[in-house]
Amino acid sequence: MRGEGLEIRTPEGVPFSIPLAGLGARMMALGVDLLAIVAAVSVGMQALRAFEQLAPDAIGGVATLLYFGTSTAYGMVLEIWWNGQTLGKRLLGLRVMDGRARPATAVQMVVRNLLRPVDALPAAYLVGAGACWWTRHRQRLGDLAAGTVVVRTGETIRADWSQLGRERYNSLREHPGLAARLRQRTGGDLAGIALEAVLRREELTAEARVAVFGALAGRLRGLVEFPAEAVEGLSDEQYVRRAVEVLYTAPR
């Protein structure tokens, strides 16, 4: 039942998915937030100590309310102010959103934070963690009630598409008929995997690189047999790169 992402279809009919935050990341963000609360209260207490001699009882009362107010309002205020993020969520690349992938409203932020005590039951957020584990969109009870989800925002990762740059000379293109057959016979999955391998080859270890390109070259060679002069002296990796270029770029 648990999904990896929040599936949305825009009014224009474009489907997309937003990755949901995992339990570990959320717990770490919570830990950062607790530290931030303790730090903020400590700073406030230090400031209050300067006036303690003047009115010790009043300062004691203010200190009590400072701690209570900070710990209660921290999540609500920061999530409203920072568009669904607290300090912990910002550091961990998480964000609270409406369940329809829209920004959560102030009311939703307040509600999900007010219901935190139930999620914290019986100790250490066991109820909340259990709810996150079981629910489809990894929601704690506060999220379920408020209609919010916590998603991963992280930096948008762009692939280095320059790696797809054309080879100066592609011997496979010398045989347009066979190249067309290769495009025709290569299934979508195999083409996608080969492209992924080419774009990510620098991330592979030497052994993995040899193994991956060996396997892919074997599959691609089996689909179309190019003349010996077109593939002579090509390593498996070179063969796959040229095949991917044939599959994904137009002839000049």
Add this chain to the structure above:
Amino acid sequence: MILDLERFVREGEPRWQELEALLTRLERHATAQPEVVELERLHALYQRTSADLLRVRGLPTEGRLRGYLESLVSRGYTAIHGVTERQRGSWFAWFWRDFPQAVRRRPGELLLVLALFWGGAAAGAGLLVTRFSEREMLFPFDGLAVRPSQRVQQEMEDRGRQVGERTGRFSAQLIQNNTRVAFFTFALGMTYGVGPTVLLLANGAYVGAVAADYVLDGQTMFLLGWLLPHGVIELPAIFLAGQAAFLLTGALLPRGRRAPVEERLRDVFPDTLAILGGVAVMLGWAGVVEAFFSQYHEPVIPYAVKIAFGVGELGGLVAFLRWAGRDAG
């Protein structure tokens, strides 16, 4: 050919990067109102990128291009469809109008809370009267450990000295504890009403038992003078927190309605939050009164004054909840 990916990326990348930069700028300043020109450009770029995503989705490309475009489209979708008019209102209007109106709009939940609490109180008082010899075992609370007449004697001799040196701290602790309990009561609404029911019955039983103990010991005046000044605000505040909790419970239960639970919850949130805001203010007042007024007994403050003060507060509260904000509709 599957797709001329190299050309597709070469042509699309400048607008994707422009969209990314625009989104980053808008997300960093979420509270600022964007310029119309910016929104128009955002919309145009978003639509072009959506079209690019559609084109890529149907084709066997590597995952990162699709992931990249999906992340741009999702951020664009959020930015465009999330533009909502920010509600503006004054604190005064909220307290004077929204809060009492919300309380009046949901009488059923409030009646349920009153029935549970006073039912518990009656049961507690009844148990204490019928099984008086077992009172300490039935109600293992500090409040029942000392006989009321002894407590009254101690308080009269103390003349408020014990609490006098730490009224500020005591008041803050009371506000903190009571507000925490009120918010917890509300949150327990998520337990389909089981949590607030148990809490209200148990608290009612405790209050009923303590009250019966004082009355049986002939300390009714002390009891009223002690509890009324802060209790007439504190107890209704807990009742209202219970009302908010049962609003939440009511939204969770379908009760023949076709609207999905998310919609039912969204419907009750404005009222629950208006009520809880009012509860916080009430408990702030009750905490100050309890620390600075309720803890001083005769001969420092005559019981009649304390009782009159409490009755006046109660009348004011009832009038406020009954009539405040009526003109606003």
